[in-house]
Structure formats: C-alpha cells, structure tokens
Amino acid sequence: MTRALRLAGSVLAVSAVIALYRYLPVNSTTVALSLLLVILFVSARWGLAEAVVASVVATVGLDYYFLPPVGTFTLDPESWVALLAFLATAFTASKLSASARSRAAEADARRTEIERLYALVQAMMLTGGSSKTMREFVHRVVREFGSTAAAFYYRATEEVVRSGAESAVAGDHDLRVAAELDGVRIDSGRGLALAPVRLGSRPLGSLAMIAPLPSAQTIQAIADLVALTIEKARALEEAGHAEAARQSEAFRSAMLDALAHDIKTPLTAIKAAVTSLLGTAPETERELLSIIHESADRLNRMAAEVIAMARVEAGKLHLETRPFPVGELLDSVLSELAPRLSGRPVSARVAEGLPAALADPELIRQAVKQLVENAANYSPPGSAIALSAEAKSAKILIRVADRGPGIQENERILIFDKFFRGRRHRYDTKGTGMGLAIAKGIVDAHGERIWVESEQGQGAVFSFTLPVSPEVRQP
Amino acid sequence: MSQGKILVVDDDPQIRRVMRATLVSHGYEVTEARDGQAALEVIGREPPNLVLLDMNMPGMGGLDTCRALRTASDVPVIILTVRESEKDKVAALDAGADDYVTKPFGIEELLARIRAALRRSAASPDAGPRSFSCPGLEIDFETRRVSAQGRDVRLTPKEFDLLRHLVAHAGKPVAHRELLQAVWGPDYGDEPEYLRVFVNQVRKKIEPNPARPQYLVTEPWVGYRFVAPAK
Numbered sequence: 114m115t116r117a118l119r120l121a122g123s124v125l126a127v128s129a130v131i132a133l134y135r136y137l138p139v140n141s142t143t144v145a146l147s148l149l150l151v152i153l154f155v156s157a158r159w160g161l162a163e164a165v166v167a168s169v170v171a172t173v174g175l176d177y178y179f180l181p182p183v184g185t186f187t188l189d190p191e192s193w194v195a196l197l198a199f200l201a202t203a204f205t206a207s208k209l210s211a212s213a214r215s216r217a218a219e220a221d222a223r224r225t226e227i228e229r230l231y232a233l234v235q236a237m238m239l240t241g242g243s244s245k246t247m248r249e250f251v252h253r254v255v256r257e258f259g260s261t262a263a264a265f266y267y268r269a270t271e272e273v274v275r276s277g278a279e280s281a282v283a284g285d286h287d288l289r290v291a292a293e294l295d296g297v298r299i300d301s302g303r304g305l306a307l308a309p310v311r312l313g314s315r316p317l318g319s320l321a322m323i324a325p326l327p328s329a330q331t332i333q334a335i336a337d338l339v340a341l342t343i344e345k346a347r348a349l350e351e352a353g354h355a356e357a358a359r360q361s362e363a364f365r366s367a368m369l370d371a372l373a374h375d376i377k378t379p380l381t382a383i384k385a386a387v388t389s390l391l392g393t394a395p396e397t398e399r400e401l402l403s404i405i406h407e408s409a410d411r412l413n414r415m416a417a418e419v420i421a422m423a424r425v426e427a428g429k430l431h432l433e434t435r436p437f438p439v440g441e442l443l444d445s446v447l448s449e450l451a452p453r454l455s456g457r458p459v460s461a462r463v464a465e466g467l468p469a470a471l472a473d474p475e476l477i478r479q480a481v482k483q484l485v486e487n488a489a490n491y492s493p494p495g496s497a498i499a500l501s502a503e504a505k506s507a508k509i510l511i512r513v514a515d516r517g518p519g520i521q522e523n524e525r526i527l528i529f530d531k532f533f534r535g536r537r538h539r540y541d542t543k544g545t546g547m548g549l550a551i552a553k554g555i556v557d558a559h560g561e562r563i564w565v566e567s568e569q570g571q572g573a574v575f576s577f578t579l580p581v582s583p584e585v586r587q588p
Numbered sequence: 589m590s591q592g593k594i595l596v597v598d599d600d601p602q603i604r605r606v607m608r609a610t611l612v613s614h615g616y617e618v619t620e621a622r623d624g625q626a627a628l629e630v631i632g633r634e635p636p637n638l639v640l641l642d643m644n645m646p647g648m649g650g651l652d653t654c655r656a657l658r659t660a661s662d663v664p665v666i667i668l669t670v671r672e673s674e675k676d677k678v679a680a681l682d683a684g685a686d687d688y689v690t691k692p693f694g695i696e697e698l699l700a701r702i703r704a705a706l707r708r709s710a711a712s713p714d715a716g717p718r719s720f721s722c723p724g725l726e727i728d729f730e731t732r733r734v735s736a737q738g739r740d741v742r743l744t745p746k747e748f749d750l751l752r753h754l755v756a757h758a759g760k761p762v763a764h765r766e767l768l769q770a771v772w773g774p775d776y777g778d779e780p781e782y783l784r785v786f787v788n789q790v791r792k793k794i795e796p797n798p799a800r801p802q803y804l805v806t807e808p809w810v811g812y813r814f815v816a817p818a819k
C-alpha cells in the first residue's frame with residue numbers, strides 16, 4: 114500500500130468515528146477514547162506519519178463537533194490535552210510496532226539464509242577434486258544467496274575462481290588483502306563483502322560477495338563452509354594420489370621382477386652350458402670357455418645392479434627392519450664373494466660384545482657387498498681388504514678399507530654419484546659405476562650416513578652407520 | 589648305471605635342453621615337464637628320485653607345485669629361482685623344498701646340491717642305536733618312522749635327518765654350521781634360514797605346542813638342541 118493511500122485511510126477512519134458519534138447520544142470523553150483507539154491502530158499498523166495526521170484530524174473534529182461550544186473551532190485547553198494524548202500514543206505505538214516489525218523481518222531473513230546455507234551444504238557434500246569444488250562452490254553461493262557475484266581466492270595455488278556478473282566482482286588485490294583480515298568486512302558503499310577463509314588458524318584464502326548480501330554471520334558461515342569443503346576435497350585428492358603412487362610403485366616393482374627373470378633365464382642356460390663344458394674341455398678350449406663364463410657372470414652382476422639401482426632410485430625402498438648380528442652378515446658377504454677375493458688377505462674384525470643392528474639385513478648385506486666389490490675393483494690384486502664393525506656414539510659403525518691408490522679429494526663427494534668413475538679409472542671396465550650409488554641409496558633409506566676417507570696412496574675407507582637394536586639378544 | 593631319475597620342471601625350453609644334456613652326461617636319467625600341472629602328472633606316472641623345480645612359471649608356479657606334490661610324496665625337491673632374497677628362500681623351503689639354488693648357477697654347484705639331496709644322512713643306521721624313545725616321541729631309525737604323542741607323523745628325508753642328528757647329540761647344543769653340514773653336506777654352512785624353516789616344520793609335526801617347543805629348543809645365536817623331557 115502506498116503512503117498516500119495509507120494517509121487517506123487514516124483520515125477516513127478518524128472521520129468515520131466522528132461522523133458515527135454525531136448521531137449517537139455519547140459524551141465527548143467516549144468520543145475522545147474511541148479516537149485514541151483509532152490512532153493507536155493507525156500508528157501500530159501503518160507508522161508514525163499516518164498517526165500524526167490522524168491525531169491532527171481527530172483533534173480538529175473533537176473540538177468542532179463535540180467540545181462546547183459545539184459547532185465552533187475554538188482550540189481551548191481541552192483540545193490541546195487531547196492532541197497531546199493522541200500524539201503521545203502515536204509516537205509510542207509506532208515505535209513499538211516498528212521494532213516488532215523489524216524483528217520479524219530479521220527473523221524471516223535469517224530463516225531464509227539458514228535455508229540457503231543448508232542447501233549449499235547439501236550441494237557441496239558430493240563434489241570432485243578441489244579445483245572443481247571451488248568453482249562449484251562460488252557458483253552455488255551466487256545461486257543460493259542471489260548475490261550479483263562471488264569470488265574465492267585459494268592461497269595455496271594463487272587461484273581465483275569467480276561466478277556471476279563479470280564486471281561486478283572484487284579485484285584480485287581485494288581478495289589477497291582479505292585473506293589477512295580478522296573477520297568479515299562489509300563495504301556498503303561498493304556493496305562488497307570480504308571474508309577471510311580459515312581452517313582453525315590456518316589461512317586458506319578469502320571469499321568475496323557482491324550485494325545483495327546476507328548477514329555478516331552468514332557470510333562467516335559460508336567462509337567456514339568453503340574452508341571445510343576445500344580441505345575435504347584436497348584430503349581426498351591426496352589420498353587418491355597416494356593410492357596411485359602406491360599402485361605405480363607396485364607396478365614398477367613387478368616390472369623389475371619380470372625384467373630380472375627375463376634377463377637371468379637365458380643367462381642361466383649360458384652359464385649352465387658353459388660350466389658343463391668347462392668340466393670336460395681340453396686345455397686349448399678352456400681359455401675361451403672361461404671368457405664366456407666370466408662374461409656371463411659379469412652380465413648377471415650388471416643386470417642385478419641395474420635392477421637394484423632402479424629400486425633404490427624409486428626412492429621408496431621397502432625396509433623390513435629387524436635386529437641382526439653384524440658379524441654374521443660380514444662373514445656371509447665375504448664367503449659369498451670368496452671367488453672374487455681369492456689371493457687377497459681379507460679380514461672381518463667385529464668388536465667384542467657388539468650389539469645387534471636394527472635395519473633391513475637383506476639390503477645392508479647388499480650395501481656391504483657393493484662396498485667390498487668396489488674395494489676389489491679399485492685396488493691391486495693381492496692387496497688386503499679389511500672389514501670392521503664397532504660401536505660408536507650409540508651407532509654401529511661398519512668400515513670397508515682397501516689398500517688401493519685412494520681417492521683424490523675433489524672426487525670424494527662425487528664418488529657416490531651414479532656412473533661416476535674416478536679420473537684414473539675412467540677407462541676401466543670392471544664395475545657398472547652404480548655400486549656406490551646403490552650402497553648410498555640403501556644407507557640413506559635407513560636414515561643413516563655413508564662417507565669415505567682417503568689418503569692419497571694410502572687406500573680408501575668407506576664407512577657407514579647403523580642404528581643399534583634395543584634388544585640385546587635374539588628372541 | 590643310472591645315478592637316479594631327475595625331473596626337470598621349467599617353462600624355458602633352453603634351460604630344459606641344457607639340463608638334460610648336462611645331467612645325462614653325468615649319469616642321471618632325465619624327464620621333463622614345462623609347468624606344474626605337467627610335473628604332477630609325470631610324478632604320478634614315473635616317480636623321479638629328485639625334482640628340479642623352477643619357481644617362476646606361468647600357471648601353477650613352483651611354490652604351488654611343491655606344496656601339491658608334498659601332499660603325496662617325500663621326493664627331494666630343489667627349487668631353482670632368479671630371486672635371491674632371504675624371504676624368497678624361506679618361502680621356497682616353507683613350501684616343502686629341500687634346497688634352493690639361485691639362477692644363474694654353475695653346473696658344479698647344481699651337481700653338488702643334487703648329490704647332497706640324494707644322499708641320505710652320513711650317520712649310518714648301524715653306527716648308533718636303532719631306535720629312540722622318550723615321553724611323547726618314538727623314532728625308529730631303520731624304518732625312518734616317527735610317532736609323536738601316539739600319532740604317526742611323516743617327515744621328509746631332510747626333516748628326518750635333521751631330527752636324527754639332533755637326537756644323536758641330545759642335550760648338547762648343535763651349531764648351525766655343523767647341523768647344516770651334517771644334514772645337507774659339506775658344501776653348506778651359510779644357510780641358517782634353512783634350519784629356521786626345517787626346525788619349524790619338524791616342530792609342527794612333533795611338538796604338542798610348536799610355539800613353545802619342548803623337544804627342539806633354540807640356542808640363541810648358536811644353534812639348536814634336542815631335549816628329552818624327564819619321564
């Protein structure tokens with residue numbers, strides 16, 4: 114209803130009461146009380162302006178028709194008292210009813226906002242990756258809350274997603290600044306609301322909305338909801354990545370196993386055949402058969418090293434740690450490599466009462482084997498190789514020492530790199546250049562340290578550490 | 589004269605060829621099978637004295653084949669495989685194999701393993717008592733029969749030899765190396781995992797509670813000891 118209509122209505126209502134009482138036998142007090150009721154009604158229903166107009170009309174009517182001298186307009190004190198009473202009623206009632214009305218409207222708006230938030234929550238329950246979730250979210254905010262536009266800034270990726278009217282959206286700068294705010298900031302001049310998006314105390318980004326806006330509390334709730342939704346999507350994505358990585362790891366491992374099998378099968382036939390021939394061959398042919406035999410062995414070692422390197426490089430060696438006695442491990446490596454170490458004085462010295470090591474014995478065995486083979490490859494035939502194990506600063510220290518030419522200082526860091534060969538040995542063909550890299554990969558995977566010490570001409574000592582097992586005796 | 593009949597099970601024809609040529613030249617008879625299923629058929633038809641079994645075969649793999657043939661036969665089995673981790677060795681022995689050779693191998697090594705597997709324990713039955721008994725356990729060394737808690741149990745030849753050696757030294761700890769050499773032969777000594785698996789298998793067959801053995805006791809870091817419970 115327009116204001117003009119309401120004003121006309123108020124005048125009409127007052128006039129109707131006055132007209133009615135002119136023909137009824139009542140005194141002026143009754144008329145005044147009835148008019149007061151009408152003004153109360155107008156004031157509560159329509160507002161103050163209408164009630165003031167009604168009060169003036171009622172005072173004039175009361176004075177003219179009911180207060181003596183009837184039929185004249187005198188504005189005596191009684192009329193002033195009536196006018197004051199009318200106006201006071203109008204003010205009080207209009208004020209009370211205006212506040213009641215605004216509370217009802219506010220409650221209505223809140224209810225709508227909560228319904229919209231609920232719709233938003235439901236819509237965000239099932240979403241895909243975090244990027245898609247962000248786009249979906251701003252789109253939903255615009256749709257559910259009827260804002261002109263909305264934008265979300267995701268700090269981790271510096272990504273800004275927008276929805277709604279292009280021209281209306283807040284700038285990137287506003288969004289970056291908003292991520293640092295303490296709470297919702299509403300710029301009524303621009304019709305812009307900015308809210309930081311946080312999960313706990315961790316800032317994730319910010320949210321912007323363009324008027325019409327819901328209440329600040331609701332904007333805060335939307336910001337909290339976006340934080341939860343994005344984090345959920347990101348956690349799901351990460352779990353997915355981890356699963357994919359695990360599967361590709363399993364696949365790589367299966368591929369390496371298949372490769373090892375495929376290379377070793379023909380090597381088995383070659384080696385079995387040639388060793389069989391070697392047993393009965395005449396002296397003249399033995400030299401050539403020995404070459405085939407040794408080459409098959411070398412090919413086998415190289416295949417094993419390539420596969421070991423690939424496993425180490427995958428960066429996720431699966432450790433099966435358990436306590437094991439280091440002395441036995443050193444002895445078994447030396448006995449396995451005995452054919453390659455023949456003619457050398459070889460020793461393994463283990464400190465008395467050395468506690469068990471806690472590591473993956475299979476892999477440590479391989480690391481020690483690589484170090485011993487390296488020592489054998491790069492020191493003169495017949496020179497000594499000495500292994501030792503001792504306890505040092507709460508660790509077990511394992512050393513492999515040779516009496517070779519030693520390693521030049523500038524090469525000591527590079528020596529653990531894959532395919533690196535010392536300058537002197539560049540044209541030797543004994544190793545694959547991967548042995549030390551494999552040993553380092555294995556020791557690194559245990560979180561331990563491997564290093565080399567060398568005096569020019571005095572040989573080299575490779576050392577690495579292992580954790581001590583808390584158990585003293587094997588179960 | 590034939591030294592024995594060997595069944596070679598491998599999916600690779602070149603390996604079967606080289607095995608046949610080599611083993612025949614060393615006096616063995618050779619039969620072949622290209623997978624586990626065929627191997628079980630051949631064993632049923634003409635039982636071999638020894639089986640060389642490839643671990644990695646399409647279809648029925650070496651481990652499954654080994655378990656399947658163990659349900660009906662005590663024939664010595666040597667598993668051949670490209671894998672060399674201790675876990676794989678233990679898996680092979682657990683499946684019932686007597687020995688394990690890593691590919692590629694020299695033929696002399698394989699022949700030594702074959703001889704060891706075919707050989708019965710050096711301690712001849714004439715050298716010691718013919719039988720042994722203690723509460724809950726009876727062993728007849730001549731017929732190689734064992735009964736535990738009143739039930740007959742079947743031990744494979746290596747399991748029986750292991751038990752016999754420990755019983756012959758009852759009460760004393762026997763070192764890993766000594767036990768390996770007594771049961772498998774002089775070329776052995778660095779395979780403590782063999783003992784872990786075989787001792788566990790014998791425990792499962794003769795101990796009332798294999799988790800708390802009363803006959804076969806572990807001597808940590810040293811070896812094993814047979815204990816005859818007091819009557």
